[in-house]
Each structure stands twice: as structure tokens, then as C-alpha cells.
Amino acid sequence: MNVRSLALSLVGGLALLALGTGLGVAQHEERGQPAAGKPAEGKPAEADKAAKIELPKCPVSGEPVDFYVSTVTDDGPVYFCCPDCIAKFKAKPAEFAVQVKAQRAAASKLPRVQVTCPVSGEPISKKSFLERDGQKIYFCCNDCKGKYEADPAAYKAKLAASYTYQAKCPVMGGDIDPTAFTDLPTKQRVYFCCMACEKKLLADPDEYVPKLAAQGLKVDAAKLKKALAETKSGEKPEKAEKAEKGEKKGEKP
Secondary structure, three states: OOHHHHHHHHHHHHHHHHHHHHHHHHHHHHOOOOOOOOOOOOOOOHHHHHHOOOOOEOOOOOOEOEEEEEEEEOOEEEEEOOHHHHHHHHHOHHHHHHHHHHHHHHHOOOOOEEOEOOOOOOEOEEEEEEEEOOEEEEEOOHHHHHHHHHOHHHHHHHHHOOEEOOOEOOOOOOEOOOOOEEEOOOOOEEEOOOOHHHHHHHHOHHHHHHHHHOOOOOOOHHHHHHHHHHHHOOOOHHHHHHHHHHHHHOOOO
């Protein structure tokens, strides 16, 4: 083979290779998959969104808050990373005024859902509400609505505490229904999109607890599973805890 023939052969081979690669990419993308080295288009996955949420900081430690750990002040709830920080805050609340303001500013950027009546503290009813500043305030009944209308300032703190920052169901990932919830044996309330999701969470806490943590609600999966096992066996968690303490002290449970 002379030089001219060899050159033509190489050019032809490269052309066929390019054509094949192009067809492969097209077929790959037709199946809804991005080609290698090409970033996928569209919205980021829900898990990625949750991971990017920046939680407000504890005014005492500066660590991310646990929305299950809070105390209510005249201006609304203050959240902490742990119960120990609540005691430190209550001892000298004025010292943490700047940090609390920063926490509320950060919290205002997060999604939240009203779940309890600001008068009674009971679950809300979507049938009883009023509008203030373009937003709906829900109540458990019209009697509570009337009490609030008569003196809104008296319920300022309770209204601020009537919201949850757990806006998404930890099982399905959809918006929560304020009337679909369960109170865990660990004394923590979890909301769902529907009550069918309760069984899934209780059956596999390890799977769904991280999705609560991404929203700033920390549930200890090991403690929850232990409490559920004790409840299942007919022994109340509180009773078992007292028995353990009694054994440590050398007392009879």
C-alpha cells in the first residue's frame, strides 16, 4: 500500500469512528441519560436540596440548631443545639440577644408550616382562619379565632411557636399535612403527607431519620428503636427508664 492509499484509509476510519460515536451519544440521550462527561440538565435531586439547607445557629454554642430543642420567650421560640444550652440562655438571656436576632433572621429564610392553634395549642383546622398581612392564620375552631381577634398581641409568642420547620414528609418527600402526625416514644412529633407514612417510618427509622435531620429535627434512631421495642413488648419507655436508674443506684425498680 502506497502513502496516498494509507492516508485515505486512515481518514475513512476516523470518519466512521466519529459517526459511530455521534450515533451512540444520540441513542444514549434519547433514553433520557446524559452522555458521558455531559452534565445532566434539570432540577437537582431533592436530597441535594435538603443537604444545602443552612440551619440557624444555636445562640449559645453557635452549632446548628435542633428544632426539637427550644424555649418560648415573649417574642417567640428560641432554638438550641441541646438542652444544656437552654439553661445557659435562661440564666442570662440578654447576653444572647444578638445571636437570637441572627437565628430568627436565618429561620425566616426556611420553609415553615403552621400546625397548631395559637390560642389552644391544638392541631389546626383549615376551615377556621383569618388573613393578616396577606397570610392566613389558622385555628382549631372559631371560638379560638374570636379570642385571637379580640387581642392578637396576647398570642404573639404562641403564634410564632405554632409553626414547624419540618415542611416535608420524611418518607415521601411531599408537603406535610398538619393533621397527619405521630408523637414518637422519644417525645418528638413527626409530620407526614399522610398517615400511611407513619408505619414506614416506625418500621425503618434508620431509613427516614436522616431526612428529618436534614430539616433540623434530630431523632436518635437507636433510642427510637429501643423505645418502640419496649412499647411493643408492653413495657412503657418511662417505666423502663426508671427501672434502669433504680438498678444503677442499687435500688429496687
